[in-house]
Amino acid sequence: MLEYSKKIFNDIESATSFSYINTNQGGPHPGGWNSPERVMRLWSPTKEAKNWQNEDGTVVTSGGGYQDSPWWYSENMIQHSEVDRYIFSQTLKYNINNWVSLTERVGIDKYVDTRGEHENLRPRVGGSGSVFSQKLSRSEINNDIMLNFNNIKFGDKLTLNALAGSNINVQDYSHNALNGTTQNIIDFFHESNYTTVTASEYESNRRLYSVYGELALDYDDFLYVSVTGRNDWASTLPKDANSFFYPSFNLGLVFTDLLGFGMDSPLYYGKIRASYANVGSDAPLYSLGATYNSAYFGQWYEANSQAIQFPFRGQAGYMASNSLGNPNLKPEMTTDTEFGVDLRFFAGRLKLDFGVYDRTTKDQIYATPVPSGTGYTSMVRNAGEISNKGTELSIEAVPVETKDFTWTVRGNYSKNKSEVVELAPGVTRLYIAGYSWPSIQIEKQYGYGIIFGYGYKKNDKGQYLIGDDGWPIVADGQVPIGEISPDWLGNFMTDIRYKNHTLSALVDIRRGGDVLNFNLNYTIRAGTAVMTEDRGSTHVWDGVMESTGAKNTIELIKDRSYYTKYGLQHENQVEDGSFIKLRELVYSYSFPQSMVEKTPFTRLSLNLSGRNLWIDTDFSMGDPEANFMGTDNGGQAYYWWAPPPVKSYTIGFDIGL
Numbered sequence: 001m002l003e004y005s006k007k008i009f010n011d012i013e014s015a016t017s018f019s020y021i022n023t024n025q026g027g028p029h030p031g032g033w034n035s036p037e038r039v040m041r042l043w044s045p046t047k048e049a050k051n052w053q054n055e056d057g058t059v060v061t062s063g064g065g066y067q068d069s070p071w072w073y074s075e076n077m078i079q080h081s082e083v084d085r086y087i088f089s090q091t092l093k094y095n096i097n098n099w100v101s102l103t104e105r106v107g108i109d110k111y112v113d114t115r116g117e118h119e120n121l122r123p124r125v126g127g128s129g130s131v132f133s134q135k136l137s138r139s140e141i142n143n144d145i146m147l148n149f150n151n152i153k154f155g156d157k158l159t160l161n162a163l164a165g166s167n168i169n170v171q172d173y174s175h176n177a178l179n180g181t182t183q184n185i186i187d188f189f190h191e192s193n194y195t196t197v198t199a200s201e202y203e204s205n206r207r208l209y210s211v212y213g214e215l216a217l218d219y220d221d222f223l224y225v226s227v228t229g230r231n232d233w234a235s236t237l238p239k240d241a242n243s244f245f246y247p248s249f250n251l252g253l254v255f256t257d258l259l260g261f262g263m264d265s266p267l268y269y270g271k272i273r274a275s276y277a278n279v280g281s282d283a284p285l286y287s288l289g290a291t292y293n294s295a296y297f298g299q300w301y302e303a304n305s306q307a308i309q310f311p312f313r314g315q316a317g318y319m320a321s322n323s324l325g326n327p328n329l330k331p332e333m334t335t336d337t338e339f340g341v342d343l344r345f346f347a348g349r350l351k352l353d354f355g356v357y358d359r360t361t362k363d364q365i366y367a368t369p370v371p372s373g374t375g376y377t378s379m380v381r382n383a384g385e386i387s388n389k390g391t392e393l394s395i396e397a398v399p400v401e402t403k404d405f406t407w408t409v410r411g412n413y414s415k416n417k418s419e420v421v422e423l424a425p426g427v428t429r430l431y432i433a434g435y436s437w438p439s440i441q442i443e444k445q446y447g448y449g450i451i452f453g454y455g456y457k458k459n460d461k462g463q464y465l466i467g468d469d470g471w472p473i474v475a476d477g478q479v480p481i482g483e484i485s486p487d488w489l490g491n492f493m494t495d496i497r498y499k500n501h502t503l504s505a506l507v508d509i510r511r512g513g514d515v516l517n518f519n520l521n522y523t524i525r526a527g528t529a530v531m532t533e534d535r536g537s538t539h540v541w542d543g544v545m546e547s548t549g550a551k552n553t554i555e556l557i558k559d560r561s562y563y564t565k566y567g568l569q570h571e572n573q574v575e576d577g578s579f580i581k582l583r584e585l586v587y588s589y590s591f592p593q594s595m596v597e598k599t600p601f602t603r604l605s606l607n608l609s610g611r612n613l614w615i616d617t618d619f620s621m622g623d624p625e626a627n628f629m630g631t632d633n634g635g636q637a638y639y640w641w642a643p644p645p646v647k648s649y650t651i652g653f654d655i656g657l
Contacts (some may be wrong), residue, residue: 128182453570464543
């Protein structure tokens with residue numbers, strides 16, 4: 001990163017920063033169905049994975065001839081990506097006088113991702129070879145103009161600060177892609193080597209224009225009142241209803257000043273705060289009307305399928321999206337009420353911050369199911385109202401502080417409880433992640449982030465109902481089998497400084513919250529899951545006989561038939577997502593100023609860091625945070641052939657010009 005600040009004239013200041021980041025990645029698929037991760041976990045342990053081809057040229061397979069070797073996947077299904085990212089910021093500030101200034105700030109964030117992947121001709125029936133290349137471009141421009149009024153005095157005790165501003169946010173995205181199928185010559189991945197090559201193109205544009213203001217009053221440094229307001233005009237909302245306003249109100253009272261507490265008091269600073277705020281959000285892109293995609297017919301995702309993909313024989317074809325748009329969408333609106341207290345003891349050696357909040361989001365936008373007879377499977381609607389209530393606690397302490405040595409520790413704790421207040425008429429559930437089964441959904445009766453799938457019947461006491469064969473009786477249809485929300489979250493940070501050396505660590509803690517480990521749907525039945533190591537032992541399900549009500553005593557042998565049946569029930573795939581993780585460890589050294597003065601720099605420091613260095617968890621796949629479905633909504637709790645967790649190490653210099 002390059003940073004440069006300069007005073008152009010007496011009243012005009014300029015600050016410029018620029019960053020360029022180049023990232024190259026390549027290798028086998030990091031996760032998903034076509035990853036070596038999946039194939040390795042399903043590969044028979046009695047077969048050598050590396051030798052995927054016999055001496056006579058025949059192919060070594062597993063799973064009844066369906067599964068290629070993971071070594072073949074790692075060598076023949078390759079993807080690559082090169083990302084160039086540019087981040088630029090320019091700020092100009094004009095100090096009109098001692099209490100009024102005008103600021104113009106422009107920020108540009110642009111990246112270009114050139115990516116591709118190829119699949120070689122498979123050595124067995126079922127794959128014709130393919131190639132895919134794509135170029136993605138995304139840019140975001142933010143432009144703020146702000147008029148600031150600073151420290152305007154009304155008498156000796158009342159001070160006013162205010163600002164008025166506007167923002168223009170421009171987001172543009174595009175990608176162009178080529179897809180080649182039916183490879184002619186093995187190990188040759190140019191588009192000309194494929195019988196069928198199709199092109200695709202996509203472009204999106206989003207605009208958000210805003211005006212905003214803030215008025216803050218300070219009475220004698222102990223009573224603080226502020227009011228803000230913002231109005232947005234969004235391109236993703238209907239033209240006649242694309243404007244939405246949201247205010248906030250904040251109150252703070254430093255009661256220690258009011259009561260005359262001094263710095264020599266054990267409690268030298270205490271502040272009570274209260275706030276009420278509305279925050280608006282616009283709609284997803286192109287949700288107002290029907291959209292169209294290139295047409296296809298047949299099961300295009302199956303090997304050797306007879307799917308027809310348009311353009312076909314020179315004829316273009318399009319079909320409507322499965323989701324119906326809605327020209328009457330309204331913005332989502334969140335109302336947040338918070339109360340808190342900030343306490344500081346012993347001249348700042350101990351700090352405590354505690355808060356409670358009540359946050360309700362109305363008119364949440366979701367794709368809701370509609371009858372298939374309409375020609376669509378879903379419709380975008382303002383369909384939900386969800387309430388979140390919680391507590392947050394932060395503690396900071398400095399146990400040791402001398403001229404050359406300082407030790408600081410910080411801890412944070414948060415607990416949240418969500419409630420589905422209301423869903424749109426006719427809507428009982430909203431899908432947020434997964435598949436048709438199992439899935440993670442919002443359900444009025446059970447709440448937000450509920451895992452639904454095939455499970456077992458239970459009585460009113462929560463005990464399994466056991467059939468005469470010794471197995472729990474399968475429930476009718478899909479039932480709630482887990483909840484993804486954690487009981488609480490926390491972290492612990494520590495910083496140790498000795499002269500110019502600093503060592504810091506961050507530990508994250510998650511307690512509770514289920515993860516749907518869909519890998520177990522396959523690995524249990526394949527006999528490669530860790531839990532199948534006890535095959536041959538016996539098991540008695542803890543429950544009561546449905547026929548008699550007596551405690552179950554029927555022993556079952558954990559053989560192949562047992563685990564085949566066990567692995568099909570999604571309830572057996574739900575695991576606890578708790579963990580303790582060393583998230584980050586950082587060492588930095590600041591070079592002495594006497595040394596820096598001999599260089600062209602104003603500051604110079606060396607930084608060494610490592611991330612995800614250690615974890616303690618009962619999750620069978622190692623790290624419950626790893627996922628391939630994305631981190632939005634419930635995707636982080638749906639574990640499906642996720643890439644292995646990555647430890648990272650970095651070295652860098654912080655240079656000031």
